Amino acid sequence: MIPNLLFPTPVFIEQNAYGFNKDLQDAILKQYDKSAVNWQSKPNLQTQPEFTNFHKMVYQKTKYVLDELQYGYEDFKVTDMWANVLKPGEEHRPHTHSNNILSGVYYVATEKNSPGIIFSDPRPQAQVIKPKIIKRLMETSDMCEYTAQKDKLIIFPSWLTHFVPTNKSKNIRISISFNVMLRGMVGDSNVLQSAVYP
Numbered sequence: 625m626i627p628n629l630l631f632p633t634p635v636f637i638e639q640n641a642y643g644f645n646k647d648l649q650d651a652i653l654k655q656y657d658k659s660a661v662n663w664q665s666k667p668n669l670q671t672q673p674e675f676t677n678f679h680k681m682v683y684q685k686t687k688y689v690l691d692e693l694q695y696g697y698e699d700f701k702v703t704d705m706w707a708n709v710l711k712p713g714e715e716h717r718p719h720t721h722s723n724n725i726l727s728g729v730y731y732v733a734t735e736k737n738s739p740g741i742i743f744s745d746p747r748p749q750a751q752v753i754k755p756k757i758i759k760r761l762m763e764t765s766d767m768c769e770y771t772a773q774k775d776k777l778i779i780f781p782s783w784l785t786h787f788v789p790t791n792k793s794k795n796i797r798i799s800i801s802f803n804v805m806l807r808g809m810v811g812d813s814n815v816l817q818s819a820v821y822p
């Protein structure tokens with residue numbers, strides 16, 4: 625028999641997505657406040673000159689994803705972009721990124737033991753019956769972890785819950801997160817499902 629994977633959740637991965645990590649790291653560490661817990665930069669990196677080329681890369685990659693998913697849209701925009709520095713012992717609790725269509729993370733500085741990102745199954749009904757797992761399969765997992773590696777880019781639907789487990793390494797882990805939202809007419813007024821996002 626042939627399995628049909630209905631209602632898949634599209635997560636896009638690219639290793640070696642950008643390459644200029646040292647420049648990004650320097651720009652982020654200039655803003656970094658060591659005394660902060662779970663430090664995050666201002667969410668406007670997309671407007672800062674030092675991140676212009678990185679923003680271009682994110683724009684191109686998210687356009688690729690929107691087009692690959694065959695969405696029709698008038699325009700889109702990177703709405704928020706911010707850096708995260710996760711010190712040893714810190715974590716990011718489960719969350720989503722509301723009011724956007726795509727979100728992503730790019731790893732600027734990691735080491736072997738840096739925590740990755742874990743996505744959890746968005747279908748609560750799928751947890752009702754949980755047989756013993758003999759072998760882990762994508763089809764039956766309720767969580768999926770992607771490792772954090774320097775220069776890796778991950779783009780996912782903004783509604784998909786994710787978290788970062790405790791940083792058990794000895795070093796800080798630096799990443800850049802971003803959100804993307806469609807602009808102009810979203811949806812189709814002919815089927816009474818549309819909104820305009822200026």
Ligand SMILES: [Fe+2]
Binds near residue numbers: 720721
């Ligand atoms: Fe997030």
